[in-house]
Amino acid sequence: MIEQFKEWYINRHAYAKQWKERTGGKVIGTFCTYVPEEILVAANMLPARILGSHEPQDVTEPHIFGMFCPFCRDSLAQGLKGRFNYLDGVVLAHSCIHFRQTFNSWRIHLPVEFAYYIPMPNTAQTPHAPAYHRAEVDKFKKAIEEYAGRPIAEQDLDRGIEILNRNRRLLRKAYEHRKLDNPPLTGEEAMYMAVTSQFIDKEEHSNLLEAVLKELPQRKLPRDAGIRLMAVGSENDDAEFFKMVENVGGTVVIDEQCAGSRYFWNESVPNGDRLAAIANRYLDRPACPVKDYPAHSRFQHVLNLAKDYRAQGAIIMQEKFCDPHEGDNPRLKKYLEENGIPTLSLEFDSTNPLGPFRIRVEAFLETIRGEELF
């Protein structure tokens, strides 16, 4: 049953097209993970995150500077190759400059009915952020209402919030199983499970999660967990990498990435003011480094995850040229190591040389095992 997530991951475009045919609804492409999807779901739209394909491509060179991150180029390439031609709209809630470039390029070269930029503050920690962002979420809601041609009522917002929260709760529950001595799911499977929630209809995704949760207690992997690892970093849905790591004696038991836990970790807390609840949820979520300034709130969160899931080592997956993460990683590495979590730093491109990576991962696992011996 859990294999369905992988199926969805591989056939995500076919899924979105079928969803559209089936429901007659609008599919809205989301950039990064700060778009308040509650509003889209309240308007019966399907939010579908724009991701790359991890294939070599040669179409973005005229549009994005070579020193912008490979993920933003890979994402734009999918649009330029026509793979997202079913999208009715695109939305970016401001994250990094690289992705804003992708979004703007997309607007220019791939016109859609609805393109909206939410100027979400990066200084999410300032006391002014909640009021500011609430107003922006409100503006976004009005824009969606205008586009949909009908108002979003309070009960619609409640439904949107509950659909998102239920999905988040279920993903957290599924992640709980990864704390076991022998987790019943691999890191690769968990990645498919988490990342598909970013483009599959949330209720459908949650229904499958509920069914999978019933199955997990009986499920056993045909191998020992080996060394328990944490994956930390920027966007990373590099299935081949996870597969390789889990073939050489490790199991990824937890992640702190936006293709995984950072996306779903916290819920909107209802407080009467629905828009404030939505806005605050995105300000309070485990931060992308771009929104984690001046306090590096993220470091403690990463360490807590590592401890809760008993990770014996962390692989810091640095997306090449991703400046926000590049800024965090030297200090994060030091912080984790000071707290007893050895780290391996690898630089990721949209496609990666698995051979040389394997050698480094094997050596890393060996050093962790070595410490166990003595």
Added chain:
Amino acid sequence: MEDGKIKGKAMVLSGFDQEESAREALEQALKEAGLAREAIGIIVTTGNGRKAISFAKGDVTEARAAALGAVFLYPTARTVIDVGAEESRAIKCDATGKVLDFAVNEKCAAGSGAFTEAMARALEVPLEELGPLSLRATQTIPMNAQCAVFAESEVISLIHSKTEKADIARAVHDGLSSRVVAMVRRVGLNTELVLIGGVAHNPGFVESFKRTVGLDDVRTAAEPDFVGAIGAALAAAE
């Protein structure tokens, strides 16, 4: 060249002494043309060492020479793709061979001929056999590494995993053409392409380039390594 006709040509390896190499090439070309040194009205150089040749009257940039030469040989050419050993270039030009825009692979050797040379070494095949070998490939494997050094270790990993040599050769050419095509897109891709430079001799690269760019046919200069020299001669005539 004389009156738009090539009288003689020669190619020598440039060693440490560029002037000496140029002199040797000139002598060979004169021999082929059956001409004396005095019969030459004007000598113009192009290429990396173009400033180092004291007996030349002038020099033109590689991009200008390539565009002039390509349009002379193929009058409809508007995008000239020059893939050499150390550098590759895409040049957009007009009907007179005037350079309108150009892009050069500036960051990585994986977009130039030196890459195929290194990969041929890793595969233990002579360079000239790498192209024909890759035409026998039965599957397409993506070359994941984005740089020449990592690509070499990736090739070694592929060798270790018993991948067919022909398939690895195709992967090498696909990696190269993907970088070249990305560069071409910076100046604008059109169908009036002509491929020049030494790597155009490599049928494996040409096949992969066509596939990457999505064209059934791409013109390849008959003697791709002489196009720049022809362009320099045309510049001399001007």
